[in-house]
Amino acid sequence: METNKLIQVKDVYKRFEDGNMTVALDHCSLEIRKGEVVVIVGPSGSGKSTMLRTLNMLEVPTSGEIIFEGVNIADKSVDINVHRQKMGMVFQHFNLFPHKTILENLTLAPIKVKGEDHRTVEERAMRLLGIVGLADRAHDYPSQLSGGQKQRVAIARALCMQPEVMLFDEPTSALDPEMVGEVLEVMRDLAKHGMTMVVVTHEMGFAREVGTRVIFMDQGKILVDEDPKTFFEKPENPRLQDFLAKVL
Amino acid sequence: MTLWQRMTNFSFLPDYAPYFINGIICTLLLSVVSVFVAIIPALCLALMRLSKSKILRGISGAYIQVFRSTPLLVQLFIVYFGPFTAITLPSYKMFGFIDTAIFIPGVVALALNSSAYVAESIRAGILAVDKGQTEAARSLGLTQAQTMRYIVLPQAIKNIIPTLANELVTMIKETSVIGYLGVQDLMWGTKTTAGATFLPLSPYILAAAIYFCINFPAGKAVEALERRMRRGDK
Ligand SMILES: Nc1ncnc2c1ncn2[C@@H]1O[C@H](COP(=O)(O)OP(=O)(O)O)[C@@H](O)[C@H]1O
Ligand SMILES: [Mg+2]
Numbered sequence: 001m002e003t004n005k006l007i008q009v010k011d012v013y014k015r016f017e018d019g020n021m022t023v024a025l026d027h028c029s030l031e032i033r034k035g036e037v038v039v040i041v042g043p044s045g046s047g048k049s050t051m052l053r054t055l056n057m058l059e060v061p062t063s064g065e066i067i068f069e070g071v072n073i074a075d076k077s078v079d080i081n082v083h084r085q086k087m088g089m090v091f092q093h094f095n096l097f098p099h100k101t102i103l104e105n106l107t108l109a110p111i112k113v114k115g116e117d118h119r120t121v122e123e124r125a126m127r128l129l130g131i132v133g134l135a136d137r138a139h140d141y142p143s144q145l146s147g148g149q150k151q152r153v154a155i156a157r158a159l160c161m162q163p164e165v166m167l168f169d170e171p172t173s174a175l176d177p178e179m180v181g182e183v184l185e186v187m188r189d190l191a192k193h194g195m196t197m198v199v200v201t202h203e204m205g206f207a208r209e210v211g212t213r214v215i216f217m218d219q220g221k222i223l224v225d226e227d228p229k230t231f232f233e234k235p236e237n238p239r240l241q242d243f244l245a246k247v248l
Numbered sequence: 249m250t251l252w253q254r255m256t257n258f259s260f261l262p263d264y265a266p267y268f269i270n271g272i273i274c275t276l277l278l279s280v281v282s283v284f285v286a287i288i289p290a291l292c293l294a295l296m297r298l299s300k301s302k303i304l305r306g307i308s309g310a311y312i313q314v315f316r317s318t319p320l321l322v323q324l325f326i327v328y329f330g331p332f333t334a335i336t337l338p339s340y341k342m343f344g345f346i347d348t349a350i351f352i353p354g355v356v357a358l359a360l361n362s363s364a365y366v367a368e369s370i371r372a373g374i375l376a377v378d379k380g381q382t383e384a385a386r387s388l389g390l391t392q393a394q395t396m397r398y399i400v401l402p403q404a405i406k407n408i409i410p411t412l413a414n415e416l417v418t419m420i421k422e423t424s425v426i427g428y429l430g431v432q433d434l435m436w437g438t439k440t441t442a443g444a445t446f447l448p449l450s451p452y453i454l455a456a457a458i459y460f461c462i463n464f465p466a467g468k469a470v471e472a473l474e475r476r477m478r479r480g481d482k
Contacts, residue, residue: 058383085389095384099402108398109388154384161388 005067006165006196007032007055012064012074014050014220024050025061026220032165037197039207039228042217043243048200051217052169055198056080056087069164085113088158092170094150096142102129102153103138106160114161121160128156132186148179152186165196172203204247208232216240254449264441264451271434272458274346278426278433279419282358283366283412289359290366295396297371308367315364320357321425327357328429350429358423366415373407374400410474417466421459434458 007030014025024047032038040048053059054066057073057080066074073083097105106125110116129135132152134145142150151171158166168187172180184206191197191210201207207214207228214231216224216239224237232248235241249257296308315323332353339349377400385395427436438455442448 056387058387081389081391084387087387089384089387091380091384093380095378095380097381097384097399109385109390112394112398113389158388 004033005031006034006069007198008065008067009051009055010065010067012051012054012061012066014047014054014059015062023220024059025054027064028217028220028222030215030222030225032196032198034164034196035194036212037191037199037210038213038215039211040198040200040215040217041202041204041207041243041247046217047220048217049169050220052089052167052198052200055167056084056089058089081113085109085161086164088155088161088163088166090151090154090158090166090168090171092174094142094147094154094174096150096154096157098142101139101141102134102145105142105153106157109157109161124162125156125160128159129153131189132156133182146179147175148182151175151179151183155183155186155190159190165198166190168197168199168201170200170202172201202247204232204244216243218243254447255453257447257450258454260441260445260447260451261454264437264445267432267437267441268434268454268458270343270345270432271437271455272462273343274432274436275420275423275434276462277342277346278351278354278358278423278431279416282355282362282423283416283419285355285359286362286366286415287412290363290370293363293367294370294374297367298374312364312367315361320361320422321428323361324354324357324425324428327360328353332356345432347431350431354426354429354431358419358426361422362415362419365418366412369411369415370404370408373404373411376407377403406477410470410477413466413470413473417463417470420463420466 009028009030012025012028014023016022016024026047028047028051030038030051040051042048050059054061054074055068057066061074064074065072068083068087071078071083073080097108100108103122103125106128107118107121110121110124111118126135126138129138132155134149134152134156137145137149137153142153145153155166155171171187172183175183180203184203187197187199187206188210199206199211209228211228214224214226214228215222216231216237218239224231224235224240231240232244235244293308293311296304297312299305328350337349337352339347341347342351381399381403382395385399386392390398423433424435426433427439430436434455438451441451445451
C-alpha cells in the first residue's frame with residue numbers, strides 16, 4: 001500500500017432508503033493523497049455532499065469501501081469515533097454549539113474525546129483563533145458573531161482536533177457575499193500550509209487557484225477527475241462543458 | 249334555597265377552612281414532588297424511545313401507550329393495591345397531617361403516569377435540536393452518548409422546561425383523584441366538608457376557585473417562560 005494515499009473510495013454506492021430510493025452515489029471511486037486539495041463541483045443534487053459525508057461516515061455507504069489510513073472505515077466493526085477525530089469537517093451552516101463560548105467550541109472535543117490537558121488545548125485553541133483573526137472573541141457566544149466569523153470559528157474548531165484531512169461542504173454558500181472572501185482566505189492559507197483538503201464549493205475561482213484536482217459530479221457519478229488547468233480550460237466531457245457554461 | 253344561594257353559601261368556612269388550607273399544601277406538594285420524581289424515568293424512556301434498539305424502543309413505547317391509554321385512577325389503585333401491599337412503609341405525618349404511608353404510593357403512581365407524558369415532551373425537545381448539532385459533534389469524534397450529554401441535552405432543556413411547567417399545571421388538577429387513597433388533598437378536604445355540612449355545592453365552588461387561582465396564573469407564567477426561552481434562541 002502506498003503511504004501517501006490518505007483516503008481511497010472504492011466503488012461506493014449509496015441509496016437512501018426513504019421511499020424515493022434515491023441513488024445519491026452511483027459506484028464512485030476516488031483517491032485522496034496527502035497534501036492534495038481536491039475540489040468537488042457539480043449541479044445541485046448531484047451527490048457532492050453525500051460523497052463528502054461518506055468520507056467520515058456521516059452517511060454510511062450501501063456498498064463499497066472507504067479506506068482511511070489503511071483501514072476500511074465503512075466496515076461496521078470499526079470504531080468510527082477513533083477515525084473521525086482525524087477528519088475535520090466544516091458545514092454550510094457552521095453548526096457551532098450555541099450554548100458554548102467560542103473557546104469552548106474549540107476545546108470541547110480535544111478535551112472530551114482525546115482526553116487532552118485543558119491548558120494545552122486552550123493554548124492551541126487561542127493560537128488557532130489568532131490565525132483565523134478572532135482571538136479577541138474567545139469568550140463570546142456564537143450568536144454574537146457574523147456568518148463569516150462563525151465559519152472561521154468552525155474551521156478553527158475542526159483544526160483544534162489536529163486532523164489529517166479537512167472536509168468542507170459548501171463553506172461559503174450560506175454567507176453574505178461580502179463575507180465569502182474572509183473564509184476563502186483562511187482556507188487558502190490552510191492549503192498553503194499543506195493541509196489535505198476536500199472541498200465541495202461553487203467558488204470556481206477557488207477551485208482553479210487552490211485546487212490540485214477538480215472533480216465533477218453529476219447524478220451520483222464522478223464524471224471528471226482532472227487537474228484544474230485541464231478541467232477549466234480543456235473540458236472534454238459534454239456535461240461538464242454545459243455546467244461550466246452555466247456557472248462561469 | 250335558590251341555586252345562587254346554594255352556590256354562595258360559605259357558612260362552612262370558619263370551621264372548615266383548615267381542610268382547604270391543608271388541602272392546598274398537600275395538592276401542591278404532591279404535584280411538585282410527582283413531576284420532579286417523574287423526570288429521571290421520563291428521560292430514560294425518552295432516550296430509549298430514540299435509541300437504535302428495536303427492543304428498547306418497543307418497551308418504552310409500550311409503557312408510554314399503556315399509561316396514556318388508561319385512567320389515572322385505575323393506575324392509582326393498581327399501584328396501591330399491587331406492589332405497595334407487599335411493602336410496609338413508615339407512617340410519618342408530614343406537616344402534621346400528610347401520612348407518608350399513603351403519600352408515597354400516591355407519588356409513585358402519579359410519577360409513573362406523569363413520566364409517560366414527560367417522556368414524550370423530552371423526546372420532542374431532543375428532536376427539536378437542529379440535526380446539524382449532532383453532525384458537528386459526531387464529526388469531531390464525540391460518541392453518541394457524549395453528543396447527547398454535552399451538545400443535545402443542554403440545548404433541549406430550554407424546550408423541555410416549559411413543558412415540565414405545563415405538566416405541573418396538569419398534575420395539580422390530576423392529583424384530585426388521590427383522595428381515594430385517603431391522602432388529604434384539596435379535593436379530599438372539599439368532599440369531607442360537603443359531607444359533614446350537607447352543603448353539596450358551595451364547597452366545590454370554592455375548590456374550583458382555588459384550583460383556578462393556582463392554575464390560571466401558573467399557566468400564564470408557563471406561556472411567559474416559553475416566550476422567554478424562545479427569545480433566548482440565537
Ligand atoms: N438524508 C437524505 N435522505 C434522502 N435523500 C437524500 C438525503 N440526502 C441527500 N439525498 C438525495 O441524494 C441526492 C444527492 O444529494 P446531495 O449529496 O445533497 O447533493 P449535492 O450536495 O450535490 O447537492 C439528492 O437527490 C438528494 O435529494
Ligand atoms: Mg450539498
